[in-house]
Amino acid sequence: MMNTLNLPFTFSLLKISPTSTTTTTTTSKPTTTRVRASASASRNTNTKNNNNTTIAEFIVNSKEKQDDTLLSLLRQRKTQEAWILYSQLPHLPNPTCLSRLISQLSYENTPLSFSRAQSIISRLRHDRQLHRLDSNSLGLLAVSAVKSGHTLYALSIINSMLKSNYLPHVKAWSAVVSRLSAAPDNGPIDAIRLFYSVVKRVRKVEDRTLVGYSCPDTAAFNAVLNACANLGDVVRFCKVFDEMPEWGVVPDALTYNVVIKLCGRVGRKELLVSVLELMLRRGVEPCVTTLHSLVAAYVGFGDLGTAEQLVQALREGRRDVCRVLRDANLANVDDAGEDDDGKEYNKHGNDVLLEKLVPSSIVDDSEPLLLPRLYSPDSRIYTTLMKGYMKTGRVSDTVRMLEAMRRQEDSASHPDHVSYTTVISALVKAGSMDKARIVLAEMARIGVCANLVTYNILLKGYCQQLQVDKAKELVREMTGVAGISPDVVSYNTLIDGCILVDDSAGALAYFNEMRARGIAPTKISYTTLMKAFALSGQPKLANKVFDEMLNDPRVKVDQVAWNMLVEGYCKMGLIEEAKNVVERMREHGFHPNVSTYGSLANGIALARKPGEALLIWNEVKERSAPRRDEDANNPSLPPPIKPDEGLLDTLADICVRAAFFRKALEIVACMEENGISPNKTKFTRIYVEMHSRMFTSKHASKARQDKRRERKRAAEAFKFWLGLPNEYYATEWSLLNPSERNDYESGPI
Known part of the structure; x- marks a missing residue:
């Protein structure tokens, strides 16, 4: 018998009752034709009402019989027959049948059954009848969605339940939190948000025993702590950890395994042994996963020596692992030299919280503890x-x-x-x-089956070496011999391989084949195909792919996708189209970053529109300047940026070629402030080739000579910076002085 989630849930059953009809019997004999006609009409009306009543009763009885048959099939666990009957019904079954059918389809946990459950949900949403389902069925569907890899769909189900004031079972919502905690993009943030959405509603109930099925347990806390650890968010991690006693939850071995991960994320290698000793002192027996977490943490730090010592100690059957790790810490400090000797950590913020969570004094003030038993790697x-x-x-x-x-x-x-x-x-x-x-081949010989990950790694290797034909042969071997179907990662790899050999048509063919197989494209799929069209000079096709990505609810468009679209237009010198994309980007809540500005600068250089470069430089200069204290936390302002060498060099190149020397000096000054060495050799060559005969006309009017005086002084200053022969210019000339003329009112003379 399937376990169901016990939740008080009320819903209304809409029953259709037959219409009652009252008939009046007349004993007096009619005396006129009119009276006879009236009596005849009355008899016809009564007969018609009786017929309608009979039809209504028949329909109701028919529906009830069909629902009873459906419920009987469900009680006998004949889910397939029940689904076929449901598909043939012209009406929606009663809430009991619907909820039970959803539950059993979810419990089967197959792609087909999950798809069928989704179709029922879609039908109910269309008819606005979702209230017919109980929380048990929705919770089971959310768990099934998680197991099927449809995490966002599972999240939407739990959120819908919360909006309808249904409290899902902890097994259901914690499963979604667990999957979100390791998901890409904003997965960990969504996991934390979902955790507190449930906890907030549970806290509103004064008698916790009424909602005990939904209260967070150890698994739920471990899932949200894992999300915090993946983010490296010490503040939120400690906050969640401190809330465990409120719910009567005691940290277990998995909890401390997540603490080990957190120490690895925030670079506190010296605290790893402290976590292990803290577990032992609190009576929490480590598991093999704990030791695996320690090895993984040291490997993540690049400290393979300590990882090897730990594995060797386990192989030798030693229980003094804490002593081994302590000695390794001391050896690492000695090897670091005097620079790290006596290093003081910042005792504010994260370090204070970590010190409270995992006191380092455990290691300093006590003898190392022994493991409670032997562990073999x-x-x-x-x-x-x-x-x-x-x-x-x-x-x-x-x-x-x-x-x-x-x-x-x-x-x-x-x-x-x-x-x-x-x-x-x-x-x-x-x-x-x-x-x-x-x-x-050796794996196949000894009976160790290669999986999809194995083949995807080989596919990537062939594509990186531009051996796309061998990659295609491997796909045929994978499907024909091993019986493994390619997934979205396989197709993304093949699409990227086609791009590397400049085969945009092949990339599009694989993209369409993937969708024909029912494999949903990911963000990487879309952006990789956009890259194919951008590199092949087809920005309009890249835009079409982007629009499809924007309309795909399963994919979150990020900054990389927007930048890819901007780059596609800029490679063709289509600046206006690129600027329109940037405006759309801002409307969707994204701000241009260094990569966006770099693409625009390259496009401006290609289109030979130097005036646009000045606009970009002014925006870059404003966003890279130090902010005032009152603007530091202003959400309406775009985030600050730090321009890189590629962006600044391109802007400086454009300005020098266009004889915007004052702006060129600003840019090279910014490069030097950021530790970037400008290429003076290149700029000297450009100046000599393009501007060595500037300001030499003897027939220019006095008005024209006055107009270009400031530009001439800027040119002399730029020549001075280059080390070329130049005239003496006044010491009060400064980049900060306002220019009397706009730099781009006229080009080189």
Whole structure:
């Protein structure tokens, strides 16, 4: 019997009652024709009403019988037959049938059953009948959506329940929080927001026992803490951690595993051993995942030496792991030299909160504790160390680790498909595609099945080496021999491979094939295809792809997509179209960043419209200038930017070619302030080739000579900066003095 979520939920059953008809019997004999006619009409009317009543009763009885049959099928767990009957019904079944059908389809947890459940929801939404469903069915559908990878759909279901004042079961909403916490883009932020949306509503109920099914449990807290850790948000992490006692939740081993991740995210390597000792002192027994988290943290810090010592201690059956990690910390401090000796951390903000959460005095003031039992490293721990070797380019060590795992007596330490995939990834990264294929063949020989991730890594390797034909052959092998269908990552890789070989038609073909297979494009799919059209000089097609992306509710358009569209127009010198895109970007809440300005500058140089460069420079200069205290937290102002070398060099190049020397001096001064060395050799060559005969006309009128006096002084200042022969100019001339003439009123003379 399927477990259901017990939630008090009231809904109204709309029953159709037959219309009651009252008939009056007349005993007196009619005496006239009119009376007879009236009596006849009355009899006809009564007969008609009785017929209508009979039809209404028949319809109601028919609906009730059909609903009873549907409910009987559902009670017998004949979900397939129930779905077929539901599909044939001309009416909506009663709420009990609908809720039970949704629940059982969700419980099956297959793509087909989930699609069917979605169709019921769509029908109810269209008819505005969502209130017919109870919270149990909606909660199960949300869990099914999470398991099927439709996280945003699951989030929308939970949010709809909250808006309708339904409190979902903690198993349902915490599953969504857990998946969001590791999702890209704003996933962790959405996870935290959902957590507090539920908690806020639960807190409004005075008697918590009435809503105990929805109160956050340990799994829910661990999920939201994981979101905070992924964001590296120490303040929010500590706030959530401090709220656990309010709900009677005690941190478990998984909670402290997330604390280890947080220390890794915020760069506090010396606190890792403190977390382990804190667990032991509070009576929380570490699990193998705890030790894996420690190895992963040290690998993330690039400290493979400590990671190796930890794994070796576990292999030797040592319980004094805390002492091993303490000694490693001391060795790291000694190796760092005098610069880091006695380093003082900022005892404000994050460090104060972390010190409260994980006191470092545990390590300083006490003897290291022993692990409660022996832990043997499993394949996950070994594979994590292998990934560290792979990231640092130690391919031979990666392969040797695989061989060592094969010789282990403990079967839990034997390499699995992840271990082999790591070796293949290391070989692909080193460009050894032939050796990577040998490892793939070895997996098939010993019965370790390669999965989709394995093939996607090989696909990426072939595409990066411009061997798109071999990538296509691998796809045929993957589908025909291994029986693995390509996913959206596979298609994104193939689309990107087509771009690398300048095959925009092939990229579009793969994009259409992906959608024909029912695979939803991701943000990467859209932006990669946009890149194909932008590079091939087809910005209008890139714009069409962007508009489709903008209308896709499953995808969140980000700054990269907007910049890709701007770049497509700028590569063709279509500045006005690019500026229109920037205006649309602002309307959607995005501000141009350094990449946007860089594309615009390149487009302006191509279109030879130097006046536009001055407008861009003024905007860049304003956004890169230090802000006043009252403007620091003003949300209406665009965020500050730090211009890079490419942007400033392009703007300076445009200004020098257009003889806007005053602006050119401002730009090169900005470059020097940001530690960027301007290319004086290039600017000297441009000046000599284009402007060496400036201001040499002897027949110019006095008015014209007065008009260009300031421009001439700016030119002499620029020549002085270049080190070219120049006239003496007054010491009071400054970049800060207002120009008497606009720089772009006239070009070079």
